[in-house]
Amino acid sequence: xxxxxxxxxxxxxxxAAYMSLIAVGLVLIFGVMGIINFAHGELFMLGAYVVVAxxxxxxxxxxxxxxxxxxxxxxxxxxxxxxxFRRLRDNPLGGLVASIGFxxxxxxxVSMGFGVRMAxxxxxxxxxxxxxxxxxxxxQRLIVILxxxxxxxxxxxxxxxxxxxxxxxxxxxxxxAAALQGISINQTAGIxxxxxxxxxxxxxxxxxxxxxxxxxxxxSVIVAxxxxxxVGGVGSxxxxxxxxxxxxxxxxxxxxFADGVIADVVGLLLxxxxxxxxxxxxxxxxxxx
Numbered sequence: 001x002x003x004x005x006x007x008x009x010x011x012x013x014x015x016a017a018y019m020s021l022i023a024v025g026l027v028l029i030f031g032v033m034g035i036i037n038f039a040h041g042e043l044f045m046l047g048a049y050v051v052v053a054x055x056x057x058x059x060x061x062x063x064x065x066x067x068x069x070x071x072x073x074x075x076x077x078x079x080x081x082x083x084x085f086r087r088l089r090d091n092p093l094g095g096l097v098a099s100i101g102f103x104x105x106x107x108x109x110v111s112m113g114f115g116v117r118m119a120x121x122x123x124x125x126x127x128x129x130x131x132x133x134x135x136x137x138x139x140q141r142l143i144v145i146l147x148x149x150x151x152x153x154x155x156x157x158x159x160x161x162x163x164x165x166x167x168x169x170x171x172x173x174x175x176x177a178a179a180l181q182g183i184s185i186n187q188t189a190g191i192x193x194x195x196x197x198x199x200x201x202x203x204x205x206x207x208x209x210x211x212x213x214x215x216x217x218x219x220s221v222i223v224a225x226x227x228x229x230x231v232g233g234v235g236s237x238x239x240x241x242x243x244x245x246x247x248x249x250x251x252x253x254x255x256x257f258a259d260g261v262i263a264d265v266v267g268l269l270l271x272x273x274x275x276x277x278x279x280x281x282x283x284x285x286x287x288x289x
Contacts, residue, residue: 003134008256009249014141016248017148018203022221023228023240024152025199031172031235032192035085035095039103040225041218043197047073047204048213049110052119055208069205070198077197078190085193086186103218110215123209144206151199152241158195159237168192172235224251227267231274233284242282246270 026040050069054060080102088095123140159165170178171188179185211217228247232239250270254263274281 004256007135008253010135010137010141011256012249012252014137014144015252016245017145018207019224019228019248020241020244021148021151021199021203023225023232023244024155024237025196025203026225027229027232027235027237027240028168028192028199029196030229031237032168033081033085033089033095033189034092035088036092036099037080037085037196038096038099038222039080039106039218040099040196040200041220041222042103042106043073043077043200043218044204044221045110045213045215045218046076046106047201048121048208048211048217049114049119049204050201051121051205051208052114052213056119056121066202066205070202073201073204074194074198076201077193080197081189081193086189089185089189107215107218114215116215119213121209121213138210140209144210147202147206151202155195155199155237164188164191224267227271229281231271231281233281236281236283239281239283 022040022044025043026037029035029037029040047069050072051062051065054068055062055065080099084098084102085095088098123138159169167178167183167188168191170181170183171185171192175185178188224247228243229240231247232241232243247267247270251263251267254266278284
């Protein structure tokens with residue numbers, strides 16, 4: 001029983017790692033731009049298909065493919081900001097609807113290019129790290145965990161130690177005041193969109209060898225991401241990370257000892273309980289930061 005608990009905990013840690021990347025990217029976009037990007041799950045999907053296209057089909061080195069996935073999806077995010085969100089800056093509902101339309105376009109394009117069947121990506125290695133005879137952590141999952149820690153640490157350093165990071169935080173707090181201080185709202189929005197999209201893209205690229213890659217894989221991810229940011233507090237990066245860990249552990253343990261459908265229900269109940277106790281979420285405030 002103890003070994004099962006430890007193994008489930010390791011699985012939950014892996015789930016928390018990639019979910020943190022997705023949720024933090026979504027929170028960053030909303031915090032700076034005030035836009036709910038429903039296509040964020042499809043950016044995760046694009047990152048996975050970069051691995052399918054280059055690593056699985058053409059055997060390009062995996063590290064290079066992951067880096068290309070990060071940059072490519074980040075550039076798609078910048079294009080979204082320029083083509084859609086910038087023109088709908090004063091119309092958040094319009095931006096939300098536009099993102100829904102864009103996710104359908106991405107799904108259609110990927111389906112046309114790769115088909116609707118699930119794609120298989122071989123793991124980087126079959127080797128496992130053994131904590132005991134029956135408790136194992138595949139190296140591919142360890143890569144996801146370490147990469148998530150690295151990217152989130154780098155993001156924290158960027159936001160707290162650099163001039164562009166300070167500009168992003170200022171824009172998230174008050175765009176008008178930031179503009180009066182000479183901060184370019186268009187520039188900060190583009191940077192936020194690149195970072196947020198690239199985090200989703202690298203999450204997809206890192207997890208592609210471990211999941212079933214298909215054009216509709218973003219659906220479940222975006223639902224979980226919204227639960228995470230609501231539990232953590234809309235606009236709070238720290239809350240998103242903590243909520244991702246809580247949600248991943250709850251969902252993984254319930255799935256292991258009960259059922260996946262029950263785990264989805266429990267995840268929603270977790271969100272409801274948090275909202276009843278603290279309507280702004282764990283780290284949220286009454287006003288959007």
